[in-house]
Amino acid sequence: MSQPDPFSTSPVLLGGDNRSGTTLLSIVLDSHLDLIAGPEIDFLEPPNLGPHILGAIDLLAADSRLMGASKNTIDPFWYDGTHFVVQCRRFGLDFDDVRELVGKVMVVTGNDIVSFADRCHLINEIGELRRTRSGAQRWGLKLQRKITRIDDFARLWPRAHFVHIVRDGRDVAASHLRTVPDWGYRTIADAAQGWFEVVSRPHRIAPPGRYLEVRYEDLVSSPRTTLAAILDHLGLPWDEAVLRHAEYEHALFEQPHDHPAAEAAGKPLHQGRIGRHVQDLTPAQISEFEEIAGSELARLGYLSASTPSGDA
Secondary structure (H helix, E strand, C coil): CCCCCCCCCCCCCEEECCCHHHHHHHHHHCCCCCCCEECCCCCCCCCCCCCCHHHHHHHHHHHHHHHHHCCCCHEEEEEHHHHHHHHHHHHHHHHHHHHHHHHHHHHHHCCCCHHHHHHHHHHHHHHHHHHHHCCCCCEEEEEEHHHHHHHHHHHCCCCCEEEEEEEEEEHHHHHHHCCCCCCCCCCHHHHHHHHHHHHHHHHHHHCCCEEEEHHHHHHCCCCCHHHHHHHHCCCCCCHHHHHHHHHCCHHHHHCCCCCHHHHHHHCCCCCCCCHHHHHHHHHHHHHHHHHHHHHHHHHCCCCCCCCCCCCC
16 A cells, blocks of 8 residues: 655644643743644544534534533544544634535545544644644644654654653653543553553654653743753744743633643643652552553653652
């Protein structure tokens, strides 16, 4: 089977485990004059991004109460599709925008937008629409845990740059268990294995010169230095606005639709949640996490359980 043609665009693709500061980083970078960065769009989950998404738009247009529907309050068949549309709205698109882009890509691809490459084609169109409207040079989007497929994304976007934000996995576990128990990791073992999976693979398979790994702790403790390194990696000039993200308008703040990290991301950078595992996890839980994921904790510079390291 022939490989799909690569895209000529140059997106900034952000990755990281859930509750690692990915939303905060996207909002900070969205403050830069030359970059329009959006939150995550889960584009691999719906059955297709063609007729299914068009049907999801019709459902939401007919009943706005479904905008905040959970898997328990909506027909499971429609959840991923309606969630995709809601996520597009968080990036500043309205129903008509999504309808138009879906229709355009269906015509170009000649199918219902099912394959990985065709799904990425729609995401590329979404990003380019936002970039054109904003006047920015580049667009960005969160891949979240999909950063583990960085090699696949790099082939389709040969001009893309990747920024992977990592956070002390023990703090990630504490945040999941204490803050988002309804959808996050349910056990320490799940958290350790999930975090290990996300942080251990990308740096080994990333294309040279296009991947940067940054620590959440450095972002909030030394923002100027850390952001200067990120912008240098992206080939963008310094912009003081990235240090004042909370002072600017962002599409996510205008259309949050119950995004779990929108409120926290709207606050100035602070170090308040570094090392939360020391208070929020038991010594036994910390030891269990370290037994499973200790090698990556060490590689990333996170020390023993007695040493605070780690977003809410």
